[in-house]
Amino acid sequence: MEEKTKRIHKVEKFQIIKPVNNMTWEELGKMLRDVRYRFWRLANMAVCENYMRFYHWRTGKTDTNENYKVKTLNRILRKMLIEEKQADEKDLSRYSRDGAVSGYINGAFEKMKLSAIKSKSKWRDVVRGKSALPLFRKDLAIPINCSDHKPRLIEKTESGEFEVDLRICQKPYPRVLLSTAKISEGERSILERLVSNKTNSPQGWRHRFFEIKEKPKGKWYLHVSYDFPKAELLGLDSDIVVGVDLGWSVPLYAAINNGYARIGYKKMKPLGDRIKHLQKQIKGRRLSIQKAGAHDLAAPTSRSGHGRNRILKPIEKLENKIDNAYTTLNHQLSHCVIEFAKNHGAGRIQIENLKSLKDELSGTFIGQNWRYNQLQNYIKYKAEEAGIKVEEVNPFYTSRRCSECGYIHKEFDRVYRDKNSKNGKSAMFECPECSKKNKNYKSLNADYNAARNLATIGIAEKIRLQCKKQGIEYRELPKD
């Protein structure tokens, strides 16, 4: 059953901040370096062994029944280390019952790397002198097999941090804290999902391998390879399209091409309000600084001194708060879009290509480029998980086209919109053509109209043709 479900495989990297459970960095660092050294020896032994096996096979001495496995090599290495006085039995038994490295490490090695080492064509080139024996470097990553269903290796602490058991030795395993300070919402959600799949079951998100790598020197990283079932096989239809518009007065508007369904701002209102509130506070701060007197800030002593910090810090703090609020908002918005798409069986999402939007972004709710970029990235990675395609389309005139008849209402620009907005409500899109022909015509919410355009298949081409028809100059997407 597991084989039938298509899965998506990925790797994400997290910095190891420090060991927890009564261990110092010195102790952990020594363990890691010892394990890495032993694994390095083991890996190169496997290379030589496979090379020799090929050599015997070519020379007809096919006594390859010995069939050395990494397990056997691991035992041999243990003896060698003792002979070389690199380690003693007692030390080694901390790591493995009868080998030099933990079973999870040689298990991982067997699964990950041996296929590469076993390649006959590679050995053929070595024998012919065309390439050198491919030996491993000393700073190689330590692999750990984590694909079994038993233990839960990643755990979330009460304070919302993530701890991981490193199975590099016999129990008890060293437990480490991962850095979550600089990771994105996406990376965090990966950890959340791995944690929530307590038995590492194939129905959910599974960790497959860990790799521990020191790069740069002194900094250790945990590379987590994981997989998850593709698309959950929802029967999504790629002809059903969700269009996502960067809202004029709201952060986001989404519509679908096969009906009148939409999602707007209401759901996210509390967060939006909070952001507006914070922005007001910043404005207030700035004003009070101006009043305090510009010369105070310009004075050389206070330039880098205490005074400047005292005044500026609260602004930075507020700005950080705003950034965090936006990140949360973007997280929620993208989640809503994906749910909306799934609920309507949409297999495709069309979003605006941001390159051409630079000038226009400043007047919108989200305002800064990175924020919308972030929102798009969230939509992209969440869509991929759900098996939904995301396409970027040229947004040119998508907010001025009538989503009913296709007519382009050229005057419907920002100035026009601002002029026609009432009580903070954004202007309605009223199509001059439709209202002429149809007495019962009702104007549309402008953001909804734009989202519907963005949900239209082949929208850019349609607008281009319509521009030609109306004698309007069309603007292609800028080239990179």
Ligand SMILES: [Zn+2]
């Ligand atoms: Zn119209």
